[in-house]
Amino acid sequence: MNSLSGCCKKDFPTLKVKVYGKRLVYLDSAATSLKPESVIESIVDFYSNHNANIHRGVYLLSQEATELYEKTRTKLKKFFNTPKEGEIIYTSGTTAAVNLVASSWGRTSLGEGDVIVLSGMEHHSNMVPWQIVAREKGAKLIYIPVTDSGELDLEEYKLIFKNHSVKIVAVNHISNVLGTLNPVEEIVRQAHRYGALVLIDGAQSAPHIPVDISRIDPDFYTVSGHKMLGPTGTGFLYGRKEILKSMPPYQSGGDMIEEVSLKNATWNELPYKFEAGTQNIAGFVGLGAAVDYLISAGMDRVRKHGEELSMKAREMLSSVKGIKFYGPEKGSPGGVLSFNIEGAHPHDIGTILDSEGIAVRTGHHCAQPLMKRLGVAATVRASFYIYNDEQDIESLYSGIHKVAEVLKLGVK
Amino acid sequence: MELSELYREVILTHATHPHHYGEIENPDKKAHGSNPLCGDSFDIEIKMDGDKIAEISFVGAGCSISKASASMMTEMARGKTVKEFYDLLDKMEKLVRGELAEKDTEELGDLAALAGVSAFPIRVKCAILPWKTLKNAVEDDG
Ligand SMILES: Cc1ncc(COP(=O)(O)O)c(C=O)c1O
Numbered sequence: 001m002n003s004l005s006g007c008c009k010k011d012f013p014t015l016k017v018k019v020y021g022k023r024l025v026y027l028d029s030a031a032t033s034l035k036p037e038s039v040i041e042s043i044v045d046f047y048s049n050h051n052a053n054i055h056r057g058v059y060l061l062s063q064e065a066t067e068l069y070e071k072t073r074t075k076l077k078k079f080f081n082t083p084k085e086g087e088i089i090y091t092s093g094t095t096a097a098v099n100l101v102a103s104s105w106g107r108t109s110l111g112e113g114d115v116i117v118l119s120g121m122e123h124h125s126n127m128v129p130w131q132i133v134a135r136e137k138g139a140k141l142i143y144i145p146v147t148d149s150g151e152l153d154l155e156e157y158k159l160i161f162k163n164h165s166v167k168i169v170a171v172n173h174i175s176n177v178l179g180t181l182n183p184v185e186e187i188v189r190q191a192h193r194y195g196a197l198v199l200i201d202g203a204q205s206a207p208h209i210p211v212d213i214s215r216i217d218p219d220f221y222t223v224s225g226h227k228m229l230g231p232t233g234t235g236f237l238y239g240r241k242e243i244l245k246s247m248p249p250y251q252s253g254g255d256m257i258e259e260v261s262l263k264n265a266t267w268n269e270l271p272y273k274f275e276a277g278t279q280n281i282a283g284f285v286g287l288g289a290a291v292d293y294l295i296s297a298g299m300d301r302v303r304k305h306g307e308e309l310s311m312k313a314r315e316m317l318s319s320v321k322g323i324k325f326y327g328p329e330k331g332s333p334g335g336v337l338s339f340n341i342e343g344a345h346p347h348d349i350g351t352i353l354d355s356e357g358i359a360v361r362t363g364h365h366c367a368q369p370l371m372k373r374l375g376v377a378a379t380v381r382a383s384f385y386i387y388n389d390e391q392d393i394e395s396l397y398s399g400i401h402k403v404a405e406v407l408k409l410g411v412k
Numbered sequence: 413m414e415l416s417e418l419y420r421e422v423i424l425t426h427a428t429h430p431h432h433y434g435e436i437e438n439p440d441k442k443a444h445g446s447n448p449l450c451g452d453s454f455d456i457e458i459k460m461d462g463d464k465i466a467e468i469s470f471v472g473a474g475c476s477i478s479k480a481s482a483s484m485m486t487e488m489a490r491g492k493t494v495k496e497f498y499d500l501l502d503k504m505e506k507l508v509r510g511e512l513a514e515k516d517t518e519e520l521g522d523l524a525a526l527a528g529v530s531a532f533p534i535r536v537k538c539a540i541l542p543w544k545t546l547k548n549a550v551e552d553d554g
Contacts, residue, residue, distance in 0.1 A: 343428075345475035347450045348419075351532060355415050363450050377451025377473055406419050407476065 179332025306335025445545030
């Protein structure tokens with residue numbers, strides 16, 4: 001195991017929590033990550049020492065708050081290597097970012113018969129907003145099929161362009177159920193060849209792998225800050241400047257305007273045009289601390305750690321009778337391991353693991369169409385992040401044996 | 413939190429060998445119930461004789477709690493009038509919420525095993541789903 005292993009458990013106060021008197025084994029980071037002390041402290045520091053509203057006050061405290069809030073944007077720009085200033089729009093997460101695009105861009109750019117390409121492994125939040133705008137504008141949805149090995153069928157993807165007027169492609173970078181890393185560069189290149197835009201849902205990739213937005217070259221990229229050690233209610237939308245400029249505001253009110261008369265208003269410059277009202281200021285200050293933490297951990301190491309742990313867990317659990325895995329065989333760059341055990345419903349597995357202090361997610365993971373494709377109603381998902389280690393995998397392994405014992409698997 | 417209270421022998425037996433599992437011919441009423449969040453999904457069919465539930469069957473997939481609950485329900489509901497079923501439903505809901513008096517619990521036979529669910533609030537809806545579905549079936553008017 002590499003040098004990340006177990007290095008930083010002490011940085012995460014939640015790991016000191018006892019669950020039914022047992023050590024917490026947190027394996028649900030794909031839903032939301034734990035937060036390091038430094039992130040928590042930055043929020044306390046903000047509220048204690050710099051609390052003020054931003055962009056409006058001429059007084060010192062407001063200037064400080066504005067500076068802290070904007071510093072995170074600069075950090076994000078560098079961390080994700082986005083091309084230009086004004087392209088990072090703060091949102092509450094990926095859901096809000098996709099809704100912004102589907103609503104603001106979609107309502108003004110889509111028409112009757114236009115095609116929106118999604119994939120069969122999307123999270124509902126990169127599906128439902130598109131369904132709504134498609135219905136409204138008479139646009140059509142076409143899904144890239146998922147192969148038996150849990151990958152996107154790129155041949156089928158390419159064929160879509162031959163017969164349809166594709167306006168936008170919206171796919172995830174890493175699947176939250178399978179942990180598959182999708183070939184986003186290739187997906188972008190193909191779409192651009194036909195003049196279509198691309199939105200990449202980076203909710204699961206941003207926390208786990210180095211993401212170079214300039215290199216991937218999408219038109220939109222969405223991130224959930226709370227999955228990458230940041231506070232809940234933080235995230236952002238990256239958008240190509242020329243496109244953002246042409247898009248109308250999504251929400252309106254304070255801060256997003258330039259000038260307001262009784263009848264009319266003009267919009268503030270980017271990114272503020274899309275940041276109406278008082279923002280989650282403390283949250284974005286915390287997100288800055290999260291980025292600092294990830295920089296010092298090193299994203300290459302973070303990726304390797306997630307891959308190694310998910311592969312190790314898969315190897316260890318593969319001896320369990322009746323277990324079936326969904327997702328990449330060689331370990332997931334997203335640190336995700338989805339599985340089912342014959343004769344044990346995921347919900348029962350979740351309850352029994354919980355009694356051992358092990359937190360996993362069970363259910364459809366907000367991806368019902370993918371569940372259908374896999375031919376299951378639900379799966380168990382263990383997801384690993386930088387504070388997990390081999391001991392956690394061993395706990396999971398013992399927990400699964402407890403499941404077999406409680407449910408009397410193999411003796412019926 | 414005692415797991416053995418939740419996964420009692422009788423529950424596991426009903427879950428793995430459910431009673432009245434299947435379909436009935438020419439059912440008078442039926443209903444579908446699901447809990448998409450955990451993937452539980454049941455179809456219940458009944459045949460009425462006056463206001464009595466004469467025959468009942470179910471098919472579906474779910475966790476052991478929901479499946480055992482469905483199986484035990486078919487045993488309990490068969491032969492009951494609609495009013496008696498509503499009465500039973502009321503007791504069942506109290507049982508899984510830990511609100512049923514001891515003497516009423518004893519009357520419930522196997523079903524009393526579901527009392528353990530009350531210590532697991534998140535699982536209450538699993539136990540209740542088949543019952544809600546049967547209620548919908550009873551109220552199904554074609
Ligand atoms: C792939 C993917 N997309 C989108 C989302 C939604 O993110 P959020 O809840 O932060 O809006 C998630 C998180 O659950 C996800 O895993």
